[in-house]
Amino acid sequence: MQPSMKEMIKKKKESRSLYSRIEKIMPTLFLLIASLSIxxxxxxxxxxxxxxxxxFGDVSFIEFITGTEWYPFFKNDPSFGIWPLISGTFLIxxxxxxxxxPIGLSAAIYLSEYASEKSKKIIQPILxxxxxxxxxxxxxxxxxxxxxxxQSFIGGLPIFNALSPGIVVGIMIIPQITxxxxxxxxxxxxxxxxxAFALGATKLEVAIKxxxxxxxxxxxxxxVLAMSRAIGETMIVATAxxxxxxxxxxxxxxxxxxxxxxxxxxxxxxxxxxxxYYSIYAVGMTLxxxxxxxxxxxxxxxxxxxxxx
Amino acid sequence: xxxxxxxxxxxxxxxxxxxxxxKAARIVFFIATxxxxxxxxxxxxxxxxQGAGYLNLDLLTNxxxxxxxxxxxxxxxxxxxxxxxxxxPVALILGIGTAxxxxxxxPNNKFTQFIELNxxxxxxxxxxxxxxxxxxxxxxxxxxxxSVLAGGLTMALMILPVIVVSSKEAIRSIPQDQYEAGYAxxxxxxxxxxTVVLPAATPGILTxxILSLSRAIGETAPLLMIxxxxxxxxxxxxxxxxxxxxPIQIFSWASRPQAEFQAVAAAGSVVLLIILIAMNSIxxxxxxxxxxxx
Numbered sequence: 059m060q061p062s063m064k065e066m067i068k069k070k071k072e073s074r075s076l077y078s079r080i081e082k083i084m085p086t087l088f089l090l091i092a093s094l095s096i097x098x099x100x101x102x103x104x105x106x107x108x109x110x111x112x113x114f115g116d117v118s119f120i121e122f123i124t125g126t127e128w129y130p131f132f133k134n135d136p137s138f139g140i141w142p143l144i145s146g147t148f149l150i151x152x153x154x155x156x157x158x159x160p161i162g163l164s165a166a167i168y169l170s171e172y173a174s175e176k177s178k179k180i181i182q183p184i185l186x187x188x189x190x191x192x193x194x195x196x197x198x199x200x201x202x203x204x205x206x207x208x209q210s211f212i213g214g215l216p217i218f219n220a221l222s223p224g225i226v227v228g229i230m231i232i233p234q235i236t237x238x239x240x241x242x243x244x245x246x247x248x249x250x251x252x253x254a255f256a257l258g259a260t261k262l263e264v265a266i267k268x269x270x271x272x273x274x275x276x277x278x279x280x281x282v283l284a285m286s287r288a289i290g291e292t293m294i295v296a297t298a299x300x301x302x303x304x305x306x307x308x309x310x311x312x313x314x315x316x317x318x319x320x321x322x323x324x325x326x327x328x329x330x331x332x333x334x335y336y337s338i339y340a341v342g343m344t345l346x347x348x349x350x351x352x353x354x355x356x357x358x359x360x361x362x363x364x365x366x367x
Numbered sequence: 368x369x370x371x372x373x374x375x376x377x378x379x380x381x382x383x384x385x386x387x388x389x390k391a392a393r394i395v396f397f398i399a400t401x402x403x404x405x406x407x408x409x410x411x412x413x414x415x416x417q418g419a420g421y422l423n424l425d426l427l428t429n430x431x432x433x434x435x436x437x438x439x440x441x442x443x444x445x446x447x448x449x450x451x452x453x454x455x456p457v458a459l460i461l462g463i464g465t466a467x468x469x470x471x472x473x474p475n476n477k478f479t480q481f482i483e484l485n486x487x488x489x490x491x492x493x494x495x496x497x498x499x500x501x502x503x504x505x506x507x508x509x510x511x512x513x514s515v516l517a518g519g520l521t522m523a524l525m526i527l528p529v530i531v532v533s534s535k536e537a538i539r540s541i542p543q544d545q546y547e548a549g550y551a552x553x554x555x556x557x558x559x560x561x562t563v564v565l566p567a568a569t570p571g572i573l574t575x576x577i578l579s580l581s582r583a584i585g586e587t588a589p590l591l592m593i594x595x596x597x598x599x600x601x602x603x604x605x606x607x608x609x610x611x612x613x614p615i616q617i618f619s620w621a622s623r624p625q626a627e628f629q630a631v632a633a634a635g636s637v638v639l640l641i642i643l644i645a646m647n648s649i650x651x652x653x654x655x656x657x658x659x660x661x
Contacts, residue, residue, distance in 0.1 A: 077555050084557045085472040091464030092473070092482055095531065098524050099485050102496060105503040164399030172393055173400075181400060183651070188407050190647055192585030194614040195414065195636045198621045202629050203413050229406050236403070260389035283491070290493025292588040293614070297621055317495050317588070324502070324592050342499045346492065353491035 106343045113336035122340060128303035128314075130323075130334050138337060140344055142303035146220070146313035147345075150295055151288040153224025153309055154231060158284060161228075162235030163277070169236065170243035171265045182237075189233035197297030200226040205298060218300025218312040226298070227291050231284040238283065242276020243269050275363035279356040286352035290345065292317040316345045414640070418633030426634055430601070431616060435627035438620070440635050442602060446515070446610035447584060449603045453519020454526070454583055459576060461523070462530030466572075469531075470538040471560055490528035497525040498592025506593050513594035516606040521589050526579040533575020537568040570657035577650040581643045587614035613639050 061069075114122070117138045125139015165185075169178055205222040209215045246269050254264045270277065300312030301322050314322075320338045328335040415422075421435070429439025465486070473479040501521030511517040541564055549559035590612055603610045613635060620632035 077558075080557055081555050084560075085468070088464050088468035088472055091461055092468040094461055095465055095489065095527060096482060096485050098500075098527070099489055101504055102492065102500045105500055106496075109503060161399045161402050164396045165403060168393075168396035168400045172396060181404065184404050184407060187644065187647070188403055190581065190585070190643055191407075191410070192587070192614055192636075192639060192643065194585070194587045194617050194621070195410075195640065198617065198629070198632055198636055199410050199413065201621060202417065202633070203409075229403075232403050260385050262389040262392040263385070265392075286491060287493075290495065292493070292495045293618065296588075297618065317493065320495055320499070321588065321591060324498075324594065330507075339499065339503075342496055346496050349491060349493055349496075350488065353488060357487070 102346070106339055106346060109336055109339035110343045113333065113340045116333040116336065117340075126305055128319075130337055136333070138333075138340075140341070142305045143314060143316045143319055143341060144344070145305050145307065146299070146303065147289055147315040147317070147348075149220050149307055149309060149313060150224045150227055150291075150299065150315055151285055153221060154228035154288040154291075155281070155285060157225050157228025158231045158235055158288075159281065162232045162284070163239055165232070165236045166239035166243060166277075167265050167270070170240045171261060171269060185233045185236060188229075189237075191230075193230065193291060193293040194297070196226050196230055197223070197294040200294055200298035212310060215310050216300075216312055218298065218302070219310050220299055220313045221309040223295045223298040224309060227288050227294050230291070230294065231287055234287065235280050235284045238280030239273070239277045242273035242280065245276070246272045275360050278363075279360035282352050282356035282359065286349045286356070289352070290317065290349050292321060296321040316341050320345075411640070414633045414636050417630055418635070418637050421631050421634035422637060426631075426638070431611075431619075435625065435631050438628075438631045440613060440616055440638060443611050443613040443616035443635070444638075445602045447612045449515045449606070449608075449610055450519045450522060450590070450612055451580065451584065453516055453606060454522040455576075455580065457520060457523035458526050458530055458579070458583075462527050462576075463534050463572060465527075465531045466534035466538055467560060467564075470535055471556070471564070486528045486531050490532070493588075494525055494586055495588040495592060497521055498589035500524070501589055501593040512607070513609050514607045515603050515610045517593050518590050518610060518612075519606070521593055522583045522586070525586065525589055526583050529579040529582070530572075530576055533579070534568070534572045537571025537575070538564060540571065541567050570653050574650045574654045577646055577653070581646040581650075584612075584646070585614060585639065585643055587612075587618055591615055591618070613642075 122138055122140055124141075125137060126141045127137040127139050128142040129135075129137045169181065173181065200222045201217075204226055205215070205217060205219070208219075208222055212221075215221070250268055250272060251264050254268045259267070295315045296318040299315060299318060301314050301318060302312040303314045303319070304311055306313070319341055323334055323338045328338075421438075425437075426439050427444065428441055429437055430442050431440075432438045465482075469479065469482065473482070498521065501517060501524070505511045505517035505520050506513060509517075511520075545563050545567065546559055549563050554562070617632045617635045617639065620628045620635065623629070
């Protein structure tokens with residue numbers, strides 16, 4: 059039997075009120091979910107900060123930021139000066155950039171200015187694979203292939219050194235530099251190239267004198283981001299750089315980076331609540347500040363100096 | 368006419384020079400591009416030949432052992448599965464939910480900009496810092512111990528920014544007229560999101576999700592921080608069990624001085640690479656299949 063008109067209206071009203079209730083709930087629900095992402099950032103900063111403050115109850119802040127000796131495992135007189143870890147980190151990042159900038163940018167210029175669509179289609183996915191290789195596999199590669207290879211050129215090179223992981227970190231960040239810089243170069247309007255070609259410029263002149271300057275902000279921000287990744291890289295250096303906190307800038311020596319120190323401590327089960335346990339937070343905070351600063355810088359550069367066509 | 372024959376145009380010389388410079392540069396740029404491909408080839412050949420002796424079925428079915436001959440990755444493979452079973456639902460719900468909020472509901476105000484800024488900053492945080500967060504928040508404060516649960520949640524937070532960004536892009540790519548058609552049919556906002564937006568955005572969301580999951584599977588540092596074991600001869604039984612994963616097992620073998628263990632590490636790396644390349648191919652396949660239709 060057909061339901062009466064009254065019943066139908068009642069039903070319709072009920073379902074409407076249900077819909078409107080769902081409509082009201084949903085935005086709030088999604089707002090809650092989105093707020094979680096903020097909670098994570100706040101969580102990172104709060105946990106790092108509170109544990110770092112506990113660390114500075116044991117060790118003087120001045121010693122930490124000015125000290126040039128990092129011997130946390132000395133029983134009687136441990137010293138906690140962050141500079142050897144910072145210098146180790148930057149030594150690796152410097153070697154990595156020396157490898158990655160020329161190769162990454164040349165590849166970006168080739169792909170954006172010279173390569174045919176067909177070869178782009180082959181080369182780009184392969185670079186994507188290179189970017190997707192787990193860093194531990196790169197670490198193993200550095201330790202068991204690159205280091206012995208370097209040892210055959212450089213006599214007396216120790217197994218653990220800064221050069222080999224530095225080169226491999228550089229290889230790891232090439233795809234990032236290439237793809238971000240290539241995006242920036244491809245965004246340069248064709249009319250600008252055509253203008254230069256009409257004046258008789260060669261492809262090289264167009265690339266170097268027109269495209270690269272026009273895409274400069276994008277290229278710089280890709281380099282800063284890559285540098286930030288090199289600073290935060292962990293497994294390659296933990297596997298192949300050794301664990302000798304060392305103020306030396308000699309790439310053939312064993313060094314320690316901020317990340318590999320954190321790994322070393324967490325592998326050795328530092329007693330919860332000990333000074334060494336808290337020291338990983340102080341180091342983590344330093345690392346966070348460096349990478350955070352560089353990411354902000356990259357963002358600022360790409361916004362501030364973006365050319366608008 | 369005679370003088371013209373003798374006379375060599377200085378511009379012509381210069382032009383020749385410029386053209387040959389261009390040719391040389393082309394070769395240099397190509398070699399640089401080729402370098403990446405060459406390294407990839409060397410790396411794969413090297414890892415495969417190094418691990419060849421241990422690439423057999425025993426590798427998959429044995430647990431880690433003090434003897435390289437008997438060492439396998441069973442605990443690590445199953446541990447990876449366990450961790451991912453926590454990571455996948457958490458990361459997807461949080462990531463897609465945040466993307467829906469930002470694209471569909473968020474008003475354009477300071478708070479929204481703050482969330483956006485936050486997500487892009489989170490994407491740049493080194494993975495080991497996420498490990499510190501997981502160690503403190505999940506292992507210590509929330510008392511989860513060095514468990515699959517703590518590891519899975521840490522990984523979920525790490526890949527969250529990537530999933531948010533790719534889901535946002537997928538949602539944004541849906542044409543406005545599809546919304547209008549939905550509204551014209553009398554649908555409410557949530558009905559449109561549920562029946563029009565999400566189905567259409569699924570391929571894009573899925574591609575981003577698979578790519579970020581493959582990143583999580585290859586990532587070592589955060590799980591090392593929260594204390595995944597390096598030597599485990601059993602399979603996790605629940606999300607509260609201790610565990611190990613493939614990259615950590617590889618790291619533990621690679622850090623031993625014996626060449627045999629480094630060969631086992633190489634064999635494990637081959638398995639890891641096969642898994643990741645398979646996942647990436649699926650993601651690229653989905654992307655190609657659905658990008659043609661639009």
